[in-house]
Amino acid sequence: MKNIVWISLLLGVAYAQQEYKFCAPIDTISDDACYALQRGESKVSCFRVTDSAECAIRLAQGKADFGVFNAEELLLAYQFYPLDISPIFQLRHRERQEEEFEFQTVAVVPADLTQKAVSPDERLKQLKNGGFCHPGFSKSQWWNDYILKHFERTVISPHCQDNVTVIENEIRSLRDFFGKACRPGEWAADSSIDQELKNKYPELCALCDNQATCSYNNKEKHGHFGAMECLARHDGKVAYVALNYVREYFKTNATFQFLCPNGNILPLKTETPCAWLKQPWSVVAARKEIAKDLKIDLWKWLKPSLPFGFKENDWEIALNKIIQDDSRAFNLTEMSLATYLSKGREIDISNIETCGKTIRWCTIGDLETNKCRWVARAARALDVQPNISCSKSNSTFECFRDIAENRADIITIDSNYGYLARTVYGLSTILYSETETDKNSVIISVVREPKDNNYPIKNFHDLKNRKACFPEYGGIGWLNFINVARSNGIISSKSCDYPLLVSKLLSGACSPGVEDTDHTRTPISSDVSSKFCSACRYQNNTSCAVNETNRYYSDEGAMRCLSEGAGDIAFVKAANIIEKTIDSNMYRILCKNGSLAETPGFKFDEFCALSVTIDSEVGIIFLKLFNLYTYIHIFNVCVWAHAYIYISVVQCIKSNKLQCFFQLVGRKDDTQIFRTDTFLALLKLENWLGYRVSPRRSIHIYGPFNGTFNLLFKDSTSGLVSTSSMKKSVLAYKELFSHVDQCSTGSFAATTNFVLVILITLYHFFFSHN
Structure with missing residues (x-):
């Protein structure tokens, strides 16, 4: 009996000393804040995460205990973990503590629109050809496309035509229903396409103060005041704006009324206006298993315990600063994510109708597929169109085949596969991935540093009857070699048969993958492929494959091919070999201009490198x-x-x-x-x-x-x-x-x-x- 008592007491002490792990996204919570939070006998520690998506995953896994989520983040988390996470405190802005929602969107119409005795359904139809005043799209506000388009998407049924883009379908439907509008800002994410649409559908800028720029003169409150001025001068019959701005601008003006989603009308002076969308406040959410206990402790730490809100412990001050910097925590009764969100938001985002063919993103393995699913759901919640689906594969080449055979549509590829994607699988580029300057793909050509300063290769013309080491056949190192060989006149610039040209130039090479059907459009002759694998099969290395069976595969393998004497020159990506090469003084770079670098090692500039390019691209089947x-x-x-x-x-x-x-x-x-x-x-x-x-x-x-x-x-x-x-x-x-x-x-x-x-x-x- 005594043992049981002692065990119970020890468990009680252990629980009392429990340290809660708080999700700390690296972009929003600084290291200093985390250090302050963990000072002294803190009961809370920072658990570093990349974003709220990772926080939701860690809560569901039990690796973290609680975090702060805004409504959009909470909506995304709900798509994957509807029962694993519980909201425990609501965070309302200190200056708006009496407001139930962070914001509400409303439709305002002139009172004379509703004078005739018509049914609610007919009242919505009266908006046709009446003009539409929209606040506009801007990156300075946090209303995303789902929120900004919610009213028009509800009033207008989508009319999808296959011969125009998704965005043009949307714009055309708006024009056909409202006739005219002022819908400022960016309609399409590309400026040239955006301008083309504005030129083609000027009616949707016709109610703007400045029709040429499609904008209001009054841009106060992110364009909401401009939209209400548009309505006030009777240019349009309806304005879709934020409730708090309506009360600030119109106050209780009897000449305007709220138009409800069901077609009913309410006066502006009503205390219970009808909103089209209600955005819940941010919350503190916890993993469900500990939500009740954490709530008790957290309430003590967040609630002021001394006059003027002072805390005794530095870590409690830090916790309050992180969670309640510009807000105040309000206790929530026990409820699910669905209950909290559905008070103002549609939580089943899978049923949103969209135009356009679904974009099938080819992914490699479970981890990438899982991220793709999160991104696809986030895109749906943001109203990014068309929809995105995720098509799982096992390799880049399997993705290439899936795209070529119409089972998938896009993939992001390493720049190393650009040549093969184009020539073997018929892919082309949609977008390039802009690369951080210090992470560009830099290709260099490297030779061994001879002991007697007698360099067998002093320029590219010396490559005749030499052996080359490539990380992979058809890779970016191979392509750089082709280009430099053409520009130096050592292979013909008029022929497109690269394998044949190179086989006549070199006495041998290690080109992993040349015998692999994934790497060639048509079979290469046995004589050519044998020559391209001859340097791979050196001493104990017998493989010409693109895997670990070939010790000369990859950039590191190509350098090994060079250092062991299998080849005379290697064409490699600098970032992959500089930090991993034991003694850089054993090598010297052959620069793009055809001369050897002045000193051994890997010191070079952009004029010496064969190319300095982006690191990846997004490809689609052409x-x-x-x-x-x-x-x-x-x-x-x-x-x-x-x-x-x-x-x-x-x-x-x-x-x-x-x-x-x-x-x-x-x-x-x-x-x-x-x-x-x-x-x-x-x-x-x-x-x-x-x-x-x-x-x-x-x-x-x-x-x-x-x-x-x-x-x-x-x-x-x-x-x-x-x-x-x-x-x-x-x-x-x-x-x-x-x-x-x-x-x-x-x-x-x-x-x-x-x-x-x-x-x-x-x-x-x-x-x-x-």
């Missing part, structure tokens, strides 16, 4: 619409069925406007529409989940996920840039592929010329027999 089969197939259908398409072809030929024919065929799969939708969706994701001036985001799309780096995007990514970017590293990367693209274009031109001859011949044959 459907080759202009191929022989397509032409002959469509032509036969048109000829024998006498379809209208054939008439268009004839008219084009008669008027010598053959380009009309190509444009017609190009519409077969609407590829450009999907590419644009994907391009804009990824840019919108970056706006909300990438690096922001204000760091609060539900999940960091470029950062680590659940403690793992390089998932979906490489950790070197700082943002996304378009294929037309003039950024130096992007231009350098594109320059690497200039000849590859020329080869593809030349092949295409030969095919189209041949097809045109057939078409014109058949055209004359057809008319000569009619």
